[in-house]
Amino acid sequence: MKKKMGTEESKKIWEKNAKFWDNAMGNQSNDFHRKVVRPKVTELLSPNSTDYILDVACGNGNYSSYLAQIGAAIVAFDYSEKMIELAKKEAI
Ligand SMILES: C[S@@+](CC[C@H](N)C(=O)[O-])C[C@H]1O[C@@H](n2cnc3c(N)ncnc32)[C@H](O)[C@@H]1O
Secondary structure, three states: OOOOOOHHHHHHHHHHHHHHHHHHHOOOOOHHHHHHHHHHHHHHHOOOOOOEEEEEOOOOOHHHHHHHHHOOEEEEEOOOHHHHHHHHHHOO
């Protein structure tokens, strides 16, 4: 039977891939995210300037940053310290 991956193991993998993810996503994310994921998630969230949003597993913070530009207050969290460093770089 295949062993399930634990949190520490997956965290190590994201730490290792953080820079690659950041290079691939940049501050605008990729086409799929921009054209498919963002519009639908944004429609469901319907964010406005009075909202206080928690972005769990924020990665490099590109979507947090987008939400902040709409005017919402954002708290972003990720278990990868490298991702948080990258997200701070994107923070407006
Ligand atoms: C596919 S990326 C998505 C990043 C971001 N939400 C986006 O849309 O660009 C997944 C992110 O989830 C984070 N992650 C995965 N499991 C997590 C956990 N248990 N707690 C916190 N962050 C987690 C990873 O470190 C990674 O940054």
